[in-house]
Amino acid sequence: MDTPPPKKFSQQRYWRFVFTPFLLFLIGFGIYILFTMPDTHLISTNDLKTQIGVLKGTGSGNNGNAFSNVGSPGSVRSSGTAS
Numbered sequence: 001m002d003t004p005p006p007k008k009f010s011q012q013r014y015w016r017f018v019f020t021p022f023l024l025f026l027i028g029f030g031i032y033i034l035f036t037m038p039d040t041h042l043i044s045t046n047d048l049k050t051q052i053g054v055l056k057g058t059g060s061g062n063n064g065n066a067f068s069n070v071g072s073p074g075s076v077r078s079s080g081t082a083s
Contacts, residue, residue: 043051
């Protein structure tokens with residue numbers, strides 16, 4: 001019993017009828033969300049600069065960094081127990 005050859009799918013039909021409508025829908029949905037988002041989710045430029053300044057830390061070096069007390073690579077601190 002001979003098996004029929006596999007069905008061929010048209011790439012042109014895929015791009016025309018599947019990908020392009022999906023891409024246009026995605027762009028339209030993104031624009032819709034952008035312009036209907038409440039103002040409470042937005043931040044002013046001055047507030048943004050203030051928050052970036054807080055993240056960078058106002059001190060010199062790693063003073064404001066949460067990881068400033070972590071040792072350098074290769075340095076091991078003992079836990080106080082002698083082995």
